[in-house]
Amino acid sequence: MAIFTAAMEPGVDAGAKQVSPERYKRMERRFVLFLVLSFAILLGYSALMQRLNPPKPQQQAAARKEREQPSAKKPKAEIPVEKPRDKPAPEIKAAIEPEPEQPEQWVTLGSADHKDPFRMLVTLTTKGAALARIELNDPRYCDIDERYGYLGHLASMSDHEGNGCLVRFVGRGTPAAEAGLKPGDVLKAIDASPVSGPKSLEAVLRGTRPGQKVQLSIVRDGKPSTLTAKLRRRPLDVVRPEGDDPLSMLLTLQRFDDLRIDHQEKEEEKEDAAAAENNGRKDAIRPRHEAVSRELDGLKLRTANWRLVESDQLYATFSRKLPEMGLEITKTYRLIVVPEQSMADKNYPAYHLEFEVEIRNIGNQSHEVAYRLDGPNGLPTEGKWYAYKVSRNWGGSGLRDFIISFDGGTPGMINATAVADGDVPPPWPDESLSFIGVDAQYFSAVLIPHRKNRAEAWFEELTPICVGKVDPKQKNWANTSCRLTSVPTTLEPNGPPLRHIMKLFAGPKRPSLLANKEYRLDELVYYGWPIFAAVAVPLTKLLHVLYAVTFNYGLAIILLTVLIRGCMFPLSRKQVIGAQKMQQLQPEIKKIQEQHKKNPEARTKAQQELFRKHNYNPLSGCLPIFIQMPVFIGLYRALMVDIELRDAPLLSNAIRWCSNLAAPDMLFDWSGFMPAWVNDGQGIFGLGPYFNLLPILTIVLFIAQQKMFMPPPTDEQSAMQQKIMQYMMIFMGLLFFKVASGLCIYFIASSLWGLGERQFLPKAAPVAAAAETRAQAKAHARQTAAKTKKS
The missing domain is CATH 2.70.98 (Beta-galactosidase; Chain A, domain 5)
Known part of the structure; x- marks a missing residue:
């Protein structure tokens, strides 16, 4: 900064004003200290003035009270904030009759049956003339979190618990409507489980499953009756009531x-x-x-x-x-x-x-x-x-x-x-x-x-x-x-x-x-930035084509992996051969390092000359990784964005495990014995309420590949690097634990392909054996030269 200042002064030679590095550093530290102290003084002054001159609480309370309790001289509907300038205060229209009090009513539009000519079932209420719920009736769009049996929404969750659940509305096309349930009925029990209200009804339904037939014990017009309902999978609510929050479209x-x-x-x-x-x-x-x-x-x-x-x-x-x-x-x-x-x-x-x-x-x-x-x-x-x-x-x-x-x-x-x-x-x-x-x-x-x-x-x-x-x-x-x-x-x-x-x-x-x-x-x-979309969109379309052939997105992802790894086979073979050649060159590289310990430039030139002599490119092994990176990014974005991959199962939706390729596989629920900070899924250690199997298999295969492809360490430094890589795999396991199961399937298929591919490639000679062969060759040459001299 001092140099810059001197150079900008008119009539002053910048070379004459050159400042020593030590003095320059001291001036920089002083300038930074000046900025910090100035900022601290400003903050301190502001805080001090706020404490010395605070707003008076009595004035605040009086103003709030005046707003909340308007003067009797003012009309009821007037807010005493701004005085009217051009118009008088609004007058009461006594000639218009007031609206009589209306009871709350519920109205449904459309149908929950995808065979009807609608795409949704809509529930409305007269309270605020609000929109309460929109349920999609397409079987492809079901609730992926709640997988218990669906009877249909029958009442507001704010209704009191009592002697049964009063049915306020029945949406067309729901299992309740198909069973014959009507508004005004009182639902007493489902099978042998008593129902006391809306919350009790939901608790009972949580113990059921889609496809199950249940007996509905009801009271209609004071007479008991029994209906049979076949439960379905719960449709997705695009709009729904949420606790005590206000409804939509108020x-x-x-x-x-x-x-x-x-x-x-x-x-x-x-x-x-x-x-x-x-x-x-x-x-x-x-x-x-x-x-x-x-x-x-x-x-x-x-x-x-x-x-x-x-x-x-x-x-x-x-x-x-x-x-x-x-x-x-x-x-x-x-x-x-x-x-x-x-x-x-x-x-x-x-x-x-x-x-x-x-x-x-x-x-x-x-x-x-x-x-x-x-x-x-x-x-x-x-x-x-x-x-x-x-x-x-x-x-x-x-x-x-x-x-x-x-x-x-x-x-x-x-x-x-x-x-x-x-x-x-x-x-x-x-x-x-x-x-x-x-x-x-x-x-x-x-x-x-x-x-x-x-x-x-x-x-x-x-x-x-x-x-x-x-x-x-x-x-x-x-x-x-x-x-x-x-x-x-x-x-x-x-x-x-x-x-x-x-x-x-x-x-x-x-x-x-x-x-x-x-x-x-x-x-x-x-899909994100154009560079990501340029990869993700074609990859998504390719997955759709493969799905049209296999009728299963899990198989489509496996086929995608086979196509990519098959096209990359020449590069993979070149990568393995390069790794073998690098393994054979290790003794020569170590020798060069010992000869040029104090001259990095000479060491680098010697290594480059060695690689050129043996036709080896160190960067060739990275090429397959760079080619697979766009595929990884594109598939990851596709799983996050493409609606067709949502709720797409690997095997069947009838089982929980791997029923959604855009979500973790969820082998079993461990929330009952895991701490809350694990179950909530927040942060790197928030693993979620389910144990996931596929990420574990992915990391195990990564480690197996690492041991198979990585050459044995030739010195302490390479041994330490390999040990660090093993610990990094544990860290990757934490990062991968909540990854979509579809992405894990890609990695598993790719790793298995790599392990199988390795069996068809030539094996490398051990480093020690290679080094020994060259030493023996040199000794043999010396012996031959000695015999020739004697003769």
């Missing part, structure tokens, strides 16, 4: 004239930040989970029961009147029917709902209105102890990440951990929004605006949200969703309503399906 008013939710939120965030600074906290202020469900005072659009206007198997319409505001809000869900001629087309675009929201002014004054809509949540967290999702950014990915795209461009992603921490950018404006939603590993649930003019702006703000409480240890699979805030719109009395229609896609990330012009979601399938 809506409320963001703005009504001068009343706005975000004003109150900002004030509370300021107070929270001030309180955090007062307490000496340095971490970011995270949004409280209660704030997600906040509404304008007096509104209960998210929690009250809406009126079910009409419904059938294809659609359901919910309505809620707001007499105090002179508004009526309507939400409609419509399911897509698959034409009979397209039933066999797995790419027919029927994996979505049409969602329509309409706000109408039924009063006698104009109002400026904006709504706030929360998107889908509760996406699957399958394989959370081993799953790894390809990330679109350097921050890694979660199991349920926020995703957004504008104008058909490359999507932006915010991982679940960042959303859980509140580490998100400012809200996006609506600039030709293409889609927004949540992206899981193999499935997605996104909202697609259905508008004629793509340039038309519907939304003022688009942002990710975290639904419900966040477990600090489980941020990676936090329940993520999206929030859409509409642009404020002025509604005239009995004038045209505010109406928006969106498609809610909830289905598999199959490229041919996503590329359909109905969706244009092909960007959801992401």
